[in-house]
Every structure is written in structure tokens, then in C-alpha cells.
Amino acid sequence: MNVVVKEAAKEAVSPSLHSRCVLITGATGAIGGALANAYADPSTHLVLHGRQQEKLEALATTCRQKGAQVTLSTINLTDDHALKSWLAEVCAQQVPDILIANAGKNTHPQGPDILEPWADVQALLDINLKTPIAMVQHLVPAMQTRGSGQLVLISSLAAWHGLPTTPSYSASKAGIKAYGEGLRGLLAPHGIGVTVVMPGYVTSPMCEAMPGPKPWEWPPERAAKVIKRGIAANRARISFPFPLNFGTWWLAVLPAGVSQWLIERLGFNHSGDTPHD
Template structure:
């Protein structure tokens, strides 16, 4: 069976815009692709952290901005195009997360998480898609999460935002693949990042950001649509998603909610 996307096995000269590159998975993936020879534009709010990621990589482009500033997207995109000549692949990796049960959610906090995790992706798509569609090539990679597979405790806003990204990636694939574009859905399990450091519970199959970055690169090389890892954890959640609700709720209540 053919891969759902074109495989990416050579990164030399490939122009990547990595949004959310200052820490965690984004920073590790930026380093992975820079070492492979890609021309990577690094974006996030904190310029000093981006400079650290870009250190010793002359082909890196540091392009900090606030992803919630809709007007800034077009300016940053133009700057990156001026420096690199265009964007072959954009990776949406920025995320907000606060562990909370449903009764702890505030309207302002929920609105901020949804704006970062979901709204910013729509702004980014509106920014890059016209040029990609005009030339009939390009790639969109969306970092969602296995938290979007099923409703899990402590992910009262984060989980639904990631479920929406999974849905978005699926419909983007059916829209854009016939027009020459590739779409990748990246669903990590638990990864050691500043976001997961907030968790006060055991995180099974916890991975380093570097291991996550290598798994993502392998997924690109295989032309996968969904890149999920580590399999020993993600496959369990995939199975949980297919169980009848009565069984699923019982397992979540017994194993994941403190008694």
C-alpha cells in the first residue's frame, strides 16, 4: 500500500517553518531538522530561547512573534519568505495546557487555551495555504495529542482542543491531498516538556523531546498521515477509543481518576 503522503527522506535545503520552537517537542524537532540540513524558521514568543535553539546553525531563521496576534502572522511569513524564498512545510507545535478538572475551568482560561491550540492554527493556515495551493505543493503538520482520542481527566480544555485538531487534520487531508499538498497529524503521548511538568500524576511511557523528534522524523520519512508515539501507550488509547462507552467510562474511572 502506498504511503498517504509523499515521503521526506532528504531534508537538505527543505524550508520548514516551525511554530512553537522555543522548548519541548518544537525545540527538539527544530534541532533534529537543522542537523539534517533543513532551513528552519523558528517562531515563538520568547526570542532568547529561539536564539538558543538556533545557535551553531547558520541556516536557522529566528522569527519570534505572538501567535495570537493575527496581523503578525503575515509579517512573519513575509520575513521568512524573504530570507528562505518560501515555506515547504509548516509545523504547528505551539500549545497551552493547564491540568484542571471540569469544575476548575474559567472562561478566560478556556478561551486562551482554545485560541493558542486551535485558533492560531486557522490563522496560520490562512497565511500559508494560498501560496502552497498556487504552486501545488507543500506540507502541513499539526501536533495534536493522544489526549484528543478520548475524554480524559485533567484535560478539560486541552483535550477538546486537541480532538478538534485531529478532526481538522483529517478534513485538511481530504481537501488538500488531491491538490498536491501533504498533511501530517502528529499525536504524541507523554513527553517531558514544561507543559507536562505541571502534571501531578504518573505519566506512563514518558519520552524525552529528543525521542519524540526522532519519531516525528521517522513518520515523515514513511509518509504517514498519523504519526503517533510511543506505540506501547498510544495503541492502548486507540483501543480505549473503540470500546463501548460503558466499558470506556468504567476503565477511565477505575485507572485514571484518584479514588
Template sequence: MNASPCAGRHVLITGATGGLGQALALEYAEQGSRLTLTGRDPDRLALVADRCREKGAQAHTAVLDMRDGPAVREWIRGVDDACPVDVVIANAGVSSSLGPNDVAEAIEDVRRLFAVNALGAVETVSALAERMRKRGHGRLVLISSLGGWCGMPSSPAYSASKAAARVYGDALRAWLSPYGVRVSVVSPGFVDSPMSRRYKGDKPFSRSPGAAARSIRRGVDRGRAVIAFPGILALGITLLNLLPPRLGDAILRKFFAFSVVPDAESPRRGSA
């Protein structure tokens, strides 16, 4: 007898072509699991899917732009109609920073970061939140950042967009926990990935994508509300937020200044 197409845990991951996204896909790829992966690079997406299949997982893919909210929502609900999703990981993300000599971020970059990091995460998890509530189970995972725990003066849009995703996840958790749906907000520090390699500055306690993915899966499996690592960096930012704002701002400017090399979609790309 053939196995049911919905046998095993069904995990949906956005941003599956990035460093952490690929590692998460491979972490959840195991005999009998079902993975649904999306990203913007079709070649890398196909490669990740093939590696997951080699580990015994079913892997299905779609090339999507997270800025197209209605398309993302329609696709996710179609996936869930075909086979109910057990775990959703809103991982897609982009980054930017101030320009040289403290030139303000391009407003196009600001809009893009909010569209992907905040609204994209909201579209991803909200597409299934009510369905999971009615089913009485499920896990929603939002990938935020320790950079969203305070306002980083070198990258206002990134900090704010990741903070928005974090607070939205906190609110979903408070709403959904009585119904059996677990919500985890993940705030990693530095993860060695193509995106983080565009970051020019100190990267203390950087982790490999594989190590980060393992920490995330352990936390999600245990139903942890907050998954933040490395712990020492999370503690440092927590203490920093207790300082008077002027002192905290001065420390951030002096010790946490950085820049981000513009990516291919940034209007600053040609002038970098």
C-alpha cells in the same frame, strides 16, 4: 559563487522554545537547511537558533504570541514571500486541567487553550495551505496529542483543543492530497518537557524530546497521514473509544486522573 538564500529545505516551526519545539528545530538543523523559528521567550529562542547554526543551518527567528492570529498570518506569509516554505510545523501548545477537588477549569484558561492549540495551529497551516496547493508541493504538520483522541475528564479544554487541531488537519489532508501537498497530524503521548513536568499523574511510555522529534521527522519525510506514538498507548485509547461511553468514562476517571500545575498565565496560578 554564493549559495542562493533559498537553497536547501525551508522548515518553519512554531513553539520552538518548548521542549519538543527545540528538539524539532535541532532535528531539522543540518548543513544547508533553512529554519524559521518562533516562540515567546526571546532568550531561549536565540539559544535554539544558535545551536541550529552550529549544525550548519540558517536560522531566522521571530518572537510572536500565537493568540494574535492576524500577526501570525502576516508574518508567515512574509516569510514565505522571502523564501518559499517547504515544511510547516504547527507545534505551539499550552495545557491546563481541572482545579483541586474537581473545580472547573477557569474560562480564561479554556479560551487560551483554544486560541493557541486550535486556532493557533489553524492560523499557522492555513496561512500557506493555498500557496502550497498552487505550488503543487509542501508539507503541513499539526502537532495534536493522544489526549485529543478522547475526552479526558481531568482536562476538557486540552482534549477538545487538540481534537480540533487533529480534525482540521484530517480535513486539510483530504482536500490537499490530490494537489501534491502532504498533511501529517502528529499525536504524541508523553514527552519529557517543561510543559509535561507540570503534569501530575502517571506518564507511561514517556519519550525524550529528541526521540519524539526523530519519530516525527521520519513520519513526515515518509508522508504519513497519522503519526502517533507510543503505539501501545495509541492502541489502548483506540480500544477505549469502542467501549460504551459510561464504561469508558469510568475507566478514564479511575485510571487516567491527573492535574496540571498552572503556568504563569493561568488565573489559577496564585491559588495553586
């Protein structure tokens, strides 16, 4: 009984007593979950969104054991009305100090010379590109009023140059990269920082399902540590691992014909047959 009372009292604590609020979407994914664990401490109110209810609740339990207050949501992020209502509720309690728009998905051609199914492409663009932009639209006014905030948008090293194995995914990540870069200068005078994260391969079911080689793959805990450190420094771009980032950056710099020849030579021109996460 005492344990139940203590847990109830912990949940009754007002979020305003916590020094910061961190909102993370895609918290049931590998990077999102690792970031939630990295930020969980007694001074933090975590607002976690994920599609997998049981996994989300298990993550919340772990974070609460570290002293964090945790609020959960499983709303449909691509439903703009539901998204707007949810974010209004969040801001009514405590305007997020940090938004990490991590939710995303992948798709790829199911065979050589076959385009990705249009329904899959639409769903990918909705969650990878439109949803983070919608979240920015809904949260920035509250951050402006307060005079501070940090927006963290998850791109990918695939944003440097489109890969034949994942053309739509590459396009969505290039789009959110460009959006974040433009947004940073726009919002800086209002005290709002913007960080674009460009990970390489991070161990996860989604990563495993992606076709092609996966050099310099990182565990999610390592990725979360680097991302958290970069956010604290308000870095414009967080990209890793260095060898893969350096190589993919050159794909954006070199003449397109040379880059595409290199991509083919490295084995990124053939699609697998495993569906995305």
C-alpha cells in the same frame, strides 16, 4: 574579526540557496527544540518561533553550528494581523516546505469538581486550535501555487478520549486532529501533505505540570526522531508510544461508559494543583 566576518557572511546567504525551508512554532518547547535540532543541516533554512527570546537565540546558535540558516520570530501567534504579516514576509523569502505547528499550552481544573478558568480555556483554544488553522489559511495558497508542501499539526493521544484531568486540552487536540484528517484529503490533489502527530507523554515542563500518571514517557529527542521520519513518509498519523496509543485508541472504540470506568480505574479522574507551563 575574521570570526565576525564569517558569521555575517553566513547570515547574508539567501534562503533560496537552501533546498528546503522548515517552519516550526513552539521551538522553545521540548518537542519543538528537538525537531529544530533534528532538521538543522546545511541544506535547511529553519524559521523558528518561540516565546522565550534567550532560549530561542541559544537554539538558533546550536542549529547554525550545524550549518542551517536560521530566522527567528517572537510575534504573538494569536494576533491574526501580526501572524498574517509575518507569514507573508516568510513566504516572500521562501515558501516553507514543511510547517510544524507545534506551539501550544495546557490548562486543567484546579481541584475536584471545579471547571477550568474561562480565561485560561480561551487562551488555550486560541493557541492550540485557532492558531494552527489560521497558519494553514495563510500558507496553503502559496503552497498551492508552488504545488507542494507538508502541514504538520500537533495533536495528542488525549484526542482519542477526553480526560477529566484536562478536558479543554483534550477538546483542543481532538479538534486539531479532526481538522488535519479532513484537510489531508482536501489538499492531496494540490500536492500538499498533511500529517497529524499524536504524542503521548514527552518529558518537558508542560508534561511535568500535567496532573495524573504519565506512563511510557519519552525524551523529546526520541519523539523528534519518530516525528521527522513520519513526516518524510507523509504519514497521515504519527502516534506514539505504541502501548499508550493502543490503550487510548481503545477508549475511543469502547462504549463511553466502559471507557470512563477505565479512566477512573487508571487514576486519570483527579486533578492536581500545579499550573500548566
